[in-house]
Amino acid sequence: MAIERTFSIIKPDGVEKGVIGRVIARFESVGLKPVAIKLKRLSQAEAEGFYAVHKARPFFADLVKFMTSGPVVLMVLEGEGAIAKNREVMGATDPKKAAPGTLRADFATDIEKNTVHGSDAPETAKGEISYFFPEIDVHAYEWVGKR
Ligand code: CMP
Numbered sequence: 001m002a003i004e005r006t007f008s009i010i011k012p013d014g015v016e017k018g019v020i021g022r023v024i025a026r027f028e029s030v031g032l033k034p035v036a037i038k039l040k041r042l043s044q045a046e047a048e049g050f051y052a053v054h055k056a057r058p059f060f061a062d063l064v065k066f067m068t069s070g071p072v073v074l075m076v077l078e079g080e081g082a083i084a085k086n087r088e089v090m091g092a093t094d095p096k097k098a099a100p101g102t103l104r105a106d107f108a109t110d111i112e113k114n115t116v117h118g119s120d121a122p123e124t125a126k127g128e129i130s131y132f133f134p135e136i137d138v139h140a141y142e143w144v145g146k147r
Contacts, residue, residue: 003140004082007128012070013113036076086118
């Protein structure tokens, strides 16, 4: 399988609960290596822009409010089949439906405070990586090839 890069956020509830280390350890344990990490508090404009695809959804205002309520960890993860693997480790969006042993089953409270975000497809991974990390390559092979 191809080496890919994907985008991940540890949301304000995960940072508040003090599980940054455990979330990253879980990623590393399945071969997802962080190749870029930032801890920051998102502005309203950053959160609205990031979630623009959900603008018309009834939960949009609450989502932006929550995502700006405290610091988040923004990460680029790299590994074999990273996009699908990240989604597998996170579990279903709604923690009540997340499989046992997934991050959301273990740490999340509800569909809003669901601890982690992960890109859902190659195109979104590309867009999300460049939204928060304009300085790094979105394609793993470009970087791996230079090592
Ligand atoms: P995320 O993967 O970050 O993408 C959009 C987020 O909207 C999602 O995770 C959830 O945390 C949040 N959200 C809140 N309410 C809903 C809902 N009813 N359906 C889907 N996503 C929701």
